[in-house]
Amino acid sequence: xxxxxxxxxxxxxxxxxxxxxxxxxxxxxxxxxxxxxxxxxxxxxxxxxxxxxxxxxxxxxxxxxxxxxxxxxxxxxxxxxxxxxxxxxxxxxxxxxxxxxxxxxxxxxxxxxxxxxxxxxxxxxxxxxxxxxxxxxxxxxxxxxxxxxxxxxxxxxxxxxxxxxxxxxxxxxxxxxxxxxxxxxxxxxxxxxxxxxxxxxxxxxxxxxxxxxxxxxxxxxxxxxxxxxxxxxxxxxxxxxxxx
Amino acid sequence: xxxxxxxxxxxxxxxxxxxxxxxxxxxxxxxxxxxxxxxxxxxxxxxxxxxxxxxxxxxxxxxxxxxxxxxxxxxxxxxxxxxxxxxxxxxxxxxxxxxxxxxxxxxxxxxxxxxxxxxxxxxxxxxxxxxxxxxxxxxxxxxxxxxxxxxxxxxxxxxxxxxxxxxxxxxxxxxxxxxxxxxxxxxxxxxxxxxxxxxxxxxxxxxxxxxxxxxxxxxxxxxxxxxxxxxxxxxxxxxxxxxx
DNA sequence: CGCGTCTTTGAGATCCGTCAAGGCCGGTGG
DNA sequence: CCACCGGCCTTGACGGATCTCAAAGACGCG
Numbered sequence: 001x002x003x004x005x006x007x008x009x010x011x012x013x014x015x016x017x018x019x020x021x022x023x024x025x026x027x028x029x030x031x032x033x034x035x036x037x038x039x040x041x042x043x044x045x046x047x048x049x050x051x052x053x054x055x056x057x058x059x060x061x062x063x064x065x066x067x068x069x070x071x072x073x074x075x076x077x078x079x080x081x082x083x084x085x086x087x088x089x090x091x092x093x094x095x096x097x098x099x100x101x102x103x104x105x106x107x108x109x110x111x112x113x114x115x116x117x118x119x120x121x122x123x124x125x126x127x128x129x130x131x132x133x134x135x136x137x138x139x140x141x142x143x144x145x146x147x148x149x150x151x152x153x154x155x156x157x158x159x160x161x162x163x164x165x166x167x168x169x170x171x172x173x174x175x176x177x178x179x180x181x182x183x184x185x186x187x188x189x190x191x192x193x194x195x196x197x198x199x200x201x202x203x204x205x206x207x208x209x210x211x212x213x214x215x216x217x218x219x220x221x222x223x224x225x226x227x228x229x230x231x232x233x234x235x236x237x238x239x240x241x242x243x244x
Numbered sequence: 245x246x247x248x249x250x251x252x253x254x255x256x257x258x259x260x261x262x263x264x265x266x267x268x269x270x271x272x273x274x275x276x277x278x279x280x281x282x283x284x285x286x287x288x289x290x291x292x293x294x295x296x297x298x299x300x301x302x303x304x305x306x307x308x309x310x311x312x313x314x315x316x317x318x319x320x321x322x323x324x325x326x327x328x329x330x331x332x333x334x335x336x337x338x339x340x341x342x343x344x345x346x347x348x349x350x351x352x353x354x355x356x357x358x359x360x361x362x363x364x365x366x367x368x369x370x371x372x373x374x375x376x377x378x379x380x381x382x383x384x385x386x387x388x389x390x391x392x393x394x395x396x397x398x399x400x401x402x403x404x405x406x407x408x409x410x411x412x413x414x415x416x417x418x419x420x421x422x423x424x425x426x427x428x429x430x431x432x433x434x435x436x437x438x439x440x441x442x443x444x445x446x447x448x449x450x451x452x453x454x455x456x457x458x459x460x461x462x463x464x465x466x467x468x469x470x471x472x473x474x475x476x477x478x479x480x481x482x483x484x485x486x487x488x
Numbered sequence: 489c490g491c492g493t494c495t496t497t498g499a500g501a502t503c504c505g506t507c508a509a510g511g512c513c514g515g516t517g518g
Numbered sequence: 519c520c521a522c523c524g525g526c527c528t529t530g531a532c533g534g535a536t537c538t539c540a541a542a543g544a545c546g547c548g
Contacts, residue, residue: 071390073390073391073393073394075394075398075399075486076486076487077487079398080398081393081394081397081398083390083393083394084390094383095383096380096383097383101387101390101391102390125376128372128375128376131372131375131376131379132369132372132375134379135375135378135379135382136340138379138382138383138386139338139339139340139341139382141386142382142385142386142389143345145386145389145390145393146315146317146327146328146345146346146389147317147345148393149317149325149327149389149392149393149396150317150319150325150327152393152396152397152446153325153396153443153444153445153446154319154323154324154325154446155319199397200397201397202396202397202398242319242320242321243320243321
């Protein structure tokens with residue numbers, strides 16, 4: 001209430017912004033939130049639209065207000081590898097480098113809170129505690145990327161698919177219908193197409209599909225028509241992912 | 245000379261330390277270098293020794309004074325994926341997290357400048373310009389890791405091997421004997437075993453060896469017995485790596 | 489010189505990619 | 519309301535790239 005004036009000046013909905021709720025802005029004083037917020041604006045994108053183009057100038061930094069985005073590395077011949085999935089409250093854009101080394105494409109409709117890169121970097125210079133928080137995020141991303149490097153380098157197709165499902169469980173568990181412990185009989189949201197999953201796991205859509213079918217026929221998962229997947233045997237899935 | 249007293253108090257060879265020369269310490273005032281240096285000590289490791297064990301406590305942060313290190317993710321069944329190579333002036337150790345998510349093993353003999361993690365993190369809190377420099381490094385590592393994610397996910401064995409050789413050229417070019425432009429007819433140092441390369445590229449030693457042989461027989465490279473590789477046709481290698 | 493380790497090369501087995509056809513589902517228009 | 523259409527997903531058959539297993543060769547070290 002006391003600060004709602006400032007917030008209101010800054011952005012209409014700053015209090016609902018994931019930069020606040022998810023902690024990116026946490027610790028930045030209100031006048032300064034006002035300062036940086038004045039730089040930012042909301043942008044909307046439809047599913048399928050390209051937000052960032054690989055090898056183009058890196059011009060903005062953004063926080064995802066809603067929706068899902070895939071980060072893609074593409075080769076000269078069109079092959080593409082998804083190097084990361086982003087969702088609400090994640091950050092988008094390459095700071096401190098002039099060209100983007102990957103593309104960003106919307107999986108769903110997306111709302112972004114966008115800041116021009118250079119001014120944001122200048123702001124960062126005066127707010128080390130904010131940069132520290134970004135630092136932690138990038139380290140976490142590096143950790144996750146290394147995890148997938150292991151998967152792509154060492155695991156076979158069935159293990160990769162199982163690992164992917166477990167990854168879905170970790171991040172996007174909607175909850176189990178009968179209230180069992182997390183991971184068991186849970187329903188997870190999977191807004192990704194077969195092509196997305198294939199590009200992420202370094203497989204073809206056919207191989208992904210075949211492995212989903214195998215898991216379904218073995219009774220480990222149940223595929224719902226609304227892009228949701230029900231995990232019926234978490235332990236078995238875990239064994240598939242970690243053991244051979 | 246004026247500051248050599250301070251340096252001398254701090255560490256015997258701080259002026260030769262890669263933290264200075266390679267910029268990690270750059271911008272930190274001398275008394276403060278003294279402060280942090282008092283925390284650090286030199287440690288020596290033999291080739292093959294494990295410095296960090298995956299899933300163990302993350303207890304120190306270090307700068308590599310000399311030597312080469314591989315970062316390894318291992319699965320429960322012994323399979324291992326190299327997720328990064330480190331060399332002189334690179335940093336080692338997971339900051340701001342309690343357990344290491346990968347192992348670190350010496351490829352050559354190694355000298356480290358070691359700092360206990362917690363005090364170093366505390367020092368970092370008071371030196372945002374130092375943390376900023378670490379931030380840039382981690383972003384660069386993330387970028388490189390994504391590059392290899394593309395290689396492991398999308399490229400076939402011959403392309404991966406060619407990409408690996410080009411990567412060697414970028415970082416460790418010893419120079420061409422006849423002074424031609426960089427990359428052409430250059431000799432690169434390759435201190436890695438076939439097993440290392442295989443674990444890095446997600447292949448087997450046999451596949452790596454076969455592809456090296458193929459490149460040798462096609463006249464693109466020449467393998468010297470002292471772990472050096474001569475690049476005879478850089479362009480052809482580049483074509484192999486980027487096109488199919 | 490002899491030993492062990494790393495590397496190379498070969499032959500066979502396996503997994504996954506490619507090509508192709510058919511099924512499911514939602515949207516559109518009659 | 520139903521028929522049609524297009525995109526996405528599934529399933530099958532086949533071939534090829536890579537892994538596995540095996541043996542011989544090269545290199546470094548004592």
